[in-house]
Amino acid sequence: MAVNWAQVFFNSAITGSLYLIGAVGLTLTYGLSGFPNFAHAEFITLGAYIAYSVAAQFGLGPPLALVVAFLCTGIVGFLCYRGVFQVLAKRGATIIHLMVASIALGFVLRYSIGAAWGWEPLYFATVWPTSSLWSRHDIGSIAVTNLWLWLIFAAVALAVTMHFVLVKTKIGKAIRATSSNPELALASGINIQRVIWITWFLGAGLAAIAGVFRGADTRIWPMTGWDMILPMFAVVILGGIGNFYGAIAAAFIVGLAENVGVVALTAMGLSSTYRIGIAFLILIITLILKPQGLAMLFRRG
């Protein structure tokens, strides 16, 4: 059987793009605040539901719905940090306390979402029935849909924009400074608190965008984000915690490993359920061999 590798690589790009958009906020907040925010999964879910709701209620198209989801979820992300984690951190909470609190917050958000919107899956195709997102083409031997192309475009645009923000802008430099040495950043007159707030806002907003893409590609239900959390953590760990460039490389490595993994698993007559095991494996191997992840490749000097 001849495997259509072009399609497999393209599928890997789709998977990787989704993981990248979802994991950027996770890695940046992890780096800045010093704990893994498990409730990040719920920002993904919430973003999808907000976009769906404004599309259903006010007839917003995909671009506007995406902007509303970004802003609303960003604010929720900021409020979660300001209302829960900052308060806990001020009282001397350790990484364990903060992590457990984030798991608890995730549960609260997930089941609130379930109570508000119900557990029956929702489909974006029902609110945007005539959208050009759904049309498909064949480019050579590769089957694509506009949605998949937009997803990959969004990931590339995100990578480029974030690069310029981090390198050229004041806030970007402040984020990097705070991430690598908070005391020194504070001493240099950087308002650390504000940097962290902005990062939480951005991170949650980007998670919302991932949620809208995932929702449009599959379906929306209260577990949408949670279903993706494991590969996203693999991306964060492999890329190096808090390292944006590492996350870009890691997202596409995990995407490639999963999709090539499916080809290999099928050839061996195994279930493709184990594709999630590939993300696990990457996570464990990185932790054992190079806990700092790919970050070492992107460190200067």
Place this chain on the structure above:
Amino acid sequence: MVKKLLLVLAIIGLLIPLGACGPAPVEPETIKIGCLLDTTGGLGPMGVRILDGARLAVDEINAAGGVLGKQVELVEEDGNTDAATGFDGVKKMVEINGVQVIAGPMITGASLLSIPYASEHKIPLITPSATGIPLSEMEGTEWYFRTCLRDDAQGLVLADVIMDKGYNKLATMVLDNTYGKGLETAIIEGLNALGWEGEQVVSIHYAEAALDYRTELQQIKDANPDAVFASTYCDDGIIVFKQASDLGLDGMAWLGCDGNYGSGLFEDPKSAEFMEKAIVAGTRTVGAGDVYEHFKAAYQDKYGEAPQVYCDTMYDAVWAAAKAIEAAGVYDGEAIRVALTGLEFDGATGPIAFNELGDRTAGTFEIWNVVEDPTTETGYVNAEIEIITWSMEE
């Protein structure tokens, strides 16, 4: 240190459920029939409708005077399409509600966990929809009855369809669980028994929650089969069909089964369109005869839609439980089980009798496909192609 340890032990002690010594009411006010269906999770849309079938049966039983002179009460638990949650529901009903017979569990996974428990606590289970063959091979299967037909029955019918249509290169895209893999095995064994000369070119066992099936489906496309057999549930089936459509697999002939029968699959327009175009035949068990006509009309009347897959077997399961309690004369699990083994009556799904394994001895299947129907909410509907009678002697 010792104090701390004692505290921890005390907390653990509090957490251990005092279930084993739960109440077993001798003279209940009502006759309770347990009902374990998956009204949320992957099979949620299907489970909600099956529950309607159970409620209809209870209403009719009560209207006819109830059982043992008392009204019947349906104790409802949700299994969330998850084996462990379903098993918890069974335990809760037995230990807290004191039920002596349960209609359910709906899925094979929850049944696997529940059968040893049911046999230990002497509670007969009657599933409307768990079709896995291994369930009849377990210890304690004499406590497990089914009003649906086993996978091997459906697999044989599907094998017949494949032989009839002359497909020689078969691909399978099945759920990675006892249901999906059981059906796949039954089809291949059925085909081999019929002297099939074709081959299975690719076999995909996919995860229900992955939702990214592009590379799996691409493997099928690359193998270029004559037909693809898909055993899916509802929510994951939508994603499989949607992505199959995007990847251009709609030119192949697809075969469905009871798991992807029903209007739930048409919630996403792309999935509905794909099924209308690609699915040449699917199977499911159906009812036939006067009782079925009565059931269908009553269900339509009460819920405003036609009964879907397994609504009729659930209706029969609740009726079987009620008739067995009446025949037993006492509300006691052991007596109910004995009564079930000798039970014979005309249900919505035809004549109901159980063999020594608790399985149906005969039944009918429908071959269906999907057609457009502008009068429905989604614009699509399942249509009957033909009805096939199956019995164990064959």
